[in-house]
Amino acid sequence: MSAEDSNPAATPTPCEDIQGDGRWMSLHKRFVSDSKDREPDVLFVGDSLVQLMHEFGQIWRQLFSPLHCLNFGIGGDATQHVLWRLTNGELDNISPKVVVLWVGTNNHGHTAEQICAGILAIVQVIKNKLPHANTLVLGLLPRGKMPNPLRVRNAQVNKLVQDAVSSLPHGSFLNVDPGFVHSDGNISHQDMYDYLHLTPLGYQAVCEPLHAHLKSMLDKPAEN
Numbered sequence: 001m002s003a004e005d006s007n008p009a010a011t012p013t014p015c016e017d018i019q020g021d022g023r024w025m026s027l028h029k030r031f032v033s034d035s036k037d038r039e040p041d042v043l044f045v046g047d048s049l050v051q052l053m054h055e056f057g058q059i060w061r062q063l064f065s066p067l068h069c070l071n072f073g074i075g076g077d078a079t080q081h082v083l084w085r086l087t088n089g090e091l092d093n094i095s096p097k098v099v100v101l102w103v104g105t106n107n108h109g110h111t112a113e114q115i116c117a118g119i120l121a122i123v124q125v126i127k128n129k130l131p132h133a134n135t136l137v138l139g140l141l142p143r144g145k146m147p148n149p150l151r152v153r154n155a156q157v158n159k160l161v162q163d164a165v166s167s168l169p170h171g172s173f174l175n176v177d178p179g180f181v182h183s184d185g186n187i188s189h190q191d192m193y194d195y196l197h198l199t200p201l202g203y204q205a206v207c208e209p210l211h212a213h214l215k216s217m218l219d220k221p222a223e224n
Contacts, residue, residue, distance in 0.1 A: 009110045009118030012084035015077065024074060024081075031072045032089040040070035040094060041218060045082060046102035048075035049141070052197060059203050063211040067218065070094070078107040079118025086122060091129040098217050099126050100210075102138040104157055105150075105196070112156035119161050123171050134217060137165055138210070139175040145195045147185045174213055178205040 015024040042064070044050045050073025054060050060071070072090055074081070082103050101122060107115045119137060126135050139162070140154035162173040180191050180202070187195055191202040198206065 007114050007117050009079045009107050009114040010083070010121040011080055012087050013080040014084050015074070015081045024076075027074050028085050028088070028090070031085070032092070034070065035090060035093040038070055038094065039068070040096045041068040042098045042100060042214060043070050043072060043091075043094065043096040044100045044102070045072045045086065045090070046100075046138075047073060047077040047082075047106050048197060049073070049105075050100075050102050051075050053203060053207065056200050056203055059200065059207050063207050064214075067211075067214060070096070073102075076106055077103060078110075079103055079115060079122060080107075083118065083122050083125060086125050086129070091126065095130060096133055098214060099130065099133050099135045100138060100214070101126070101135055105140050105143060105154060112153050112160055115153075115157045116160035116164060119157075120164055123165065123168070127170050131170075133170070135165075135171045136214070136217065137161055137171065137173050139173065139177060141177050141192075141198075141206075142181050142187060143192075143196045145187055145189075151181075174210065176206045176210055178209070180205075 017024060044053065050071060052073070052075075053064075054071035054073065072085070082101075101119070103122070104115045104119055107118065110118070123135050123137065126133060139158040142151045142154060144151055158175065165171040165173045180187050182188065189195070191199060191205070193199050
């Protein structure tokens with residue numbers, strides 16, 4: 001049994017259609033179709049934090065549209081779902097210079113080690129399909145109004161991923177948490193309206209440094 005077989009977070013899996021309206025697969029097919037008509041320099045892929053970044057249009061238009069970015073975020077995705085999407089066509093018709101990966105907070109029931117392995121499996125798929133692209137893995141944000149086990153797990157994932165990605169020539173890690181946890185241990189609803197998803201104010205705090213980082217990556221001369 002391979003490591004992927006024994007780790008659900010690193011096994012490509014389509015998202016179960018719990019609602020019964022086929023939205024997830026419809027979005028995936030739309031992304032595959034969109035990729036045939038676009039030539040992005042930057043591809044964002046991940047869960048609702050990526051998807052909503054695009055839907056808060058002002059921030060996306062101001063910061064990311066000028067960088068020729070494409071957004072393949074789907075709410076609720078865990079690592080295994082992104083892994084399935086990327087191995088099933090979403091990368092086949094594009095050649096971005098940078099892939100921004102933000103996923104892992106929805107991996108319910110998985111350990112930090114399993115989630116890290118899932119993220120690394122995605123990074124490897126990107127490397128295989130886009131050998132000239134750099135993958136920028138964004139750190140998971142803290143979640144929940146008050147300290148809780150998922151915050152601890154997300155912090156552990158970040159440490160594991162940062163350590164693992166630092167040795168990869170085609171990968172890098174960026175902590176995008178501007179300090180959402182206050183000194184009393186609480187997160188403000190002004191930054192995360194439900195203590196998981198970001199408000200426009202929260203996105204501004206995350207996206208401005210991310211934009212600057214992406215610009216510096218895109219401005220670097222290609223090594224190949």
